[in-house]
Amino acid sequence: MVLPVDTVKFDGQEVAAVLATDRYTAADGVSAVDVEYEPLPVVVDPFKALEPDSPIVREDKEEKSNHIWHWEVGDRDRTDRAFSQSDITVKEDIYIPRIHVSSIETCGCVAQWDSVQEKLTVWMTTQAPHAIRTVLALVAGHLGLAEHKIRVISPDIGGGFGGKVPVYPGYVLAIAASFLTGHPVKWVEDRMDNLISASFARDYHISAEVAARQDGTMEALRIKTVADHGYTDAAANPSKFPAGLFHICTGSYDFSDAFVEVDGVYTNKPPGGIAYRCSFRVTEAVYAVERMADIVAHDLGIDPAEFRMKNFVKPDAFPYRSALGWEYDSGNYQGALEKAMDLIGYEDLRREQTEKREQGELMGIGISSFTEIVGAGPSRHFDILGIKMFDSADIRIHPTGTATARFGTRSQGQGHETTYAQIIAEELGIPVSDIAVEEGDTDTAPYGLGTYASRSTATAGAAGAVAARKIRDKARAIASYLLDVGEEDLEWEPESSSCGALRLCRKTIQEIAFAAYTDHPPGMEAGLEAHSSYDPPNLTYPFGSYICVVDIDKGTGEVKIRRFVAVDDCGNVINPMIVEGQVHGGLTMGLAPALYEEIVYDENGQNLTSTFMDYLLPTAVETPAWETDMTCTPSPHHPLGAKGIGESATVGAPAAIANAVVDALWHLGVRNIDIPITPAKVWQALRENGVT
Numbered sequence: 201m202v203l204p205v206d207t208v209k210f211d212g213q214e215v216a217a218v219l220a221t222d223r224y225t226a227a228d229g230v231s232a233v234d235v236e237y238e239p240l241p242v243v244v245d246p247f248k249a250l251e252p253d254s255p256i257v258r259e260d261k262e263e264k265s266n267h268i269w270h271w272e273v274g275d276r277d278r279t280d281r282a283f284s285q286s287d288i289t290v291k292e293d294i295y296i297p298r299i300h301v302s303s304i305e306t307c308g309c310v311a312q313w314d315s316v317q318e319k320l321t322v323w324m325t326t327q328a329p330h331a332i333r334t335v336l337a338l339v340a341g342h343l344g345l346a347e348h349k350i351r352v353i354s355p356d357i358g359g360g361f362g363g364k365v366p367v368y369p370g371y372v373l374a375i376a377a378s379f380l381t382g383h384p385v386k387w388v389e390d391r392m393d394n395l396i397s398a399s400f401a402r403d404y405h406i407s408a409e410v411a412a413r414q415d416g417t418m419e420a421l422r423i424k425t426v427a428d429h430g431y432t433d434a435a436a437n438p439s440k441f442p443a444g445l446f447h448i449c450t451g452s453y454d455f456s457d458a459f460v461e462v463d464g465v466y467t468n469k470p471p472g473g474i475a476y477r478c479s480f481r482v483t484e485a486v487y488a489v490e491r492m493a494d495i496v497a498h499d500l501g502i503d504p505a506e507f508r509m510k511n512f513v514k515p516d517a518f519p520y521r522s523a524l525g526w527e528y529d530s531g532n533y534q535g536a537l538e539k540a541m542d543l544i545g546y547e548d549l550r551r552e553q554t555e556k557r558e559q560g561e562l563m564g565i566g567i568s569s570f571t572e573i574v575g576a577g578p579s580r581h582f583d584i585l586g587i588k589m590f591d592s593a594d595i596r597i598h599p600t601g602t603a604t605a606r607f608g609t610r611s612q613g614q615g616h617e618t619t620y621a622q623i624i625a626e627e628l629g630i631p632v633s634d635i636a637v638e639e640g641d642t643d644t645a646p647y648g649l650g651t652y653a654s655r656s657t658a659t660a661g662a663a664g665a666v667a668a669r670k671i672r673d674k675a676r677a678i679a680s681y682l683l684d685v686g687e688e689d690l691e692w693e694p695e696s697s698s699c700g701a702l703r704l705c706r707k708t709i710q711e712i713a714f715a716a717y718t719d720h721p722p723g724m725e726a727g728l729e730a731h732s733s734y735d736p737p738n739l740t741y742p743f744g745s746y747i748c749v750v751d752i753d754k755g756t757g758e759v760k761i762r763r764f765v766a767v768d769d770c771g772n773v774i775n776p777m778i779v780e781g782q783v784h785g786g787l788t789m790g791l792a793p794a795l796y797e798e799i800v801y802d803e804n805g806q807n808l809t810s811t812f813m814d815y816l817l818p819t820a821v822e823t824p825a826w827e828t829d830m831t832c833t834p835s836p837h838h839p840l841g842a843k844g845i846g847e848s849a850t851v852g853a854p855a856a857i858a859n860a861v862v863d864a865l866w867h868l869g870v871r872n873i874d875i876p877i878t879p880a881k882v883w884q885a886l887r888e889n890g891v892t
């Protein structure tokens with residue numbers, strides 16, 4: 201049921217649909233709907249929801265409890281033993297609040313049922329058109345709607361950031377209404393709809409503990425988390441990883457032992473647990489370990505940079521199996537941190553900090569040396585409804601030597617049209633301007649699982665390279681026939697002519713393409729095209745080191761970011777300008793939850809942040825001038841040596857900012873301030889610790 205029958209479970213739940221021929225009449229229709237609400241007991245705090253006398257949020261479930269699932273990874277006994285034998289243990293409770301993806305455009309669709317063709321076409325703001333089509337076929341199969349009779353088109357969707365992966369009730373209602381009326385039906389959220397009903401991320405209460413030696417070696421990590429998933433169905437679905445990619449909890453550090461457990465809980469809030477520009481739960485995990493690294497370093501009186509260098513997984517340890525059992529592909533964490541320290545002038549800043557502190561001023565330096573986990577598949581780890589997570593590319597070289605390439609992913613602003621074309625150009629020597637890249641139409645593009653989890657380069661990009669290499673093989677056979685020489689005597693070599701093509705002996709790819717349709721070897725199929733479905737052998741593990749410098753106003757508690765240096769490593773880079781753009785956007789989406797964003801509910805479950813007056817996004821005014829740079833540690837298993845980059849900065853930035861703020865206040869006795877670090881929270885912490 202996409203609309204509730206008799207009980208509304210959260211503020212923002214759609215209760216009725218009005219269908220009209222224009223927007224104004226629809227708005228009048230909405231005003232005419234009169235809903236009588238009888239207040240029922242609610243629970244919005246996940247800890248209270250776990251108490252035995254709590255109201256039950258999902259009475260439709262067999263188990264009369266708000267506990268959804270328990271998930272754990274690592275070796276509990278070994279970890280407990282390591283804790284009992286360590287020199288020191290450090291514990292901190294960290295809350296990572298509920299936040300919301302605020303894309304430039306909200307969600308919407310146009311559904312058109314064509315009763316003559318018996319075909320449904322849906323133009324939809326989705327990041328995963330093929331998967332959505334399969335879901336629609338499975339859900340609507342009993343209405344006689346088969347998959348080949350559904351076409352999902354995802355046009356430019358105004359940004360996604362993970363928030364346009366779910367199937368929202370509005371999509372289903374528009375489709376149903378088109379069936380009923382035989383007319384095309386449009387549904388588009390307004391901003392308030394989006395802010396109260398669309399997907400929410402995080403809302404994780406993390407209790408983190410580190411066991412360490414006196415010399416600063418971190419030995420074991422123990423994390424216990426309560427995850428508030430609101431009134432959700434998705435979180436209740438049996439899935440291999442209800443806690444997402446929390447496996448990355450050990451981050452860049454060589455912990456001998458680790459144990460992580462997460463409990464999912466229902467509350468009377470909208471469905472939670474969706475992504476906010478991060479592979480599910482990666483920011484939460486990374487934030488926790490990066491905060492803990494800083495707290496332990498401060499407790500032991502060791503400089504946080506020196507402390508990290510000591511505890512990093514070393515460059516020669518890759519491929520590295522973490523204490524939580526996942527194999528990191530490659531990394532050089534020291535290299536990234538050294539570069540960031542050089543760029544920002546770390547030693548000078550520490551000297552300046554000491555001087556400032558003597559004068560009573562508050563200046564802090566925060567580091568975050570994160571590791572990301574992106575690129576879903578491989579299919580042995582991930583599936584959607586049982587469909588293995590791979591992605592695909594179709595490349596067709598036309599007789600005149602230009603090309604059309606189609607992919608199963610869908611760019612929402614990541615620039616696939618440019619980077620996929622570059623990948624093919626590099627492999628085949630066809631100029632980028634002669635390559636058309638298409639995505640997002642299930643009638644034309646090959647099947648794929650979509651764009652999220654920074655998976656496009658790792659999967660579809662790799663598929664593009666593999667398909668292009670298949671074309672090279674066929675081109676070699678054609679050239680061998682045309683030139684009457686053995687295939688083994690032909691080498692691809694850079695073309696010196698102005699067309700910039702690669703050359704197979706004396707034949708350019710354009711000449712070979714023409715021959716593929718006009719003069720190909722007897723017995724060979726005509727044409728020059730190839731398909732690849734790429735299932736990566738592993739995830740990719742991009743990483744980076746960020747350093748943030750803040751000044752804090754003692755009078756108002758305002759945090760001012762003076763400098764922020766970001767050194768990222770996503771292996772080989774396909775397009776440096778696009779990667780830099782991704783890092784800039786990602787950093788701003790890391791700044792947002794660190795200092796500004798939080799969805800707040802009152803004790804009745806009423807959303808108190810349903811407009812941009814209350815839910816604060818940083819604007820250009822609040823955003824510092826990011827200073828970015830790269831190191832390059834190729835992925836050994838990706839055909840191009842590339843790793844994903846779309847989310848790294850969002851994952852890495854919040855901890856750098858929070859660490860900088862606490863670093864400024866540590867000498868006063870402040871160990872932690874939960875994000876968003878608002879002026880009010882800082883002001884309070886200053887007053888509580890004797891600063892007036």
Ligand code: MCN
Pocket residue numbers: 359360361362476477478479612613614615616619620651652653654655656657658661770771772773774775776778779782785842843844845846847
């Ligand atoms: N790239 C590259 N070299 C690399 C890695 C990536 O040139 N070594 C390029 C890629 O070819 C691609 C871009 O960088 O053009 C991002 O690639 P990738 O990291 O593979 O991520 P995806 O394309 O899968 O994008 C998903 C990622 C996620 S999960 C979110 S959320 C997000 C993001 O990208 N949402 C975005 N960036 C966004 N940017 C915009 N403008 N809008 C969104 O909604």
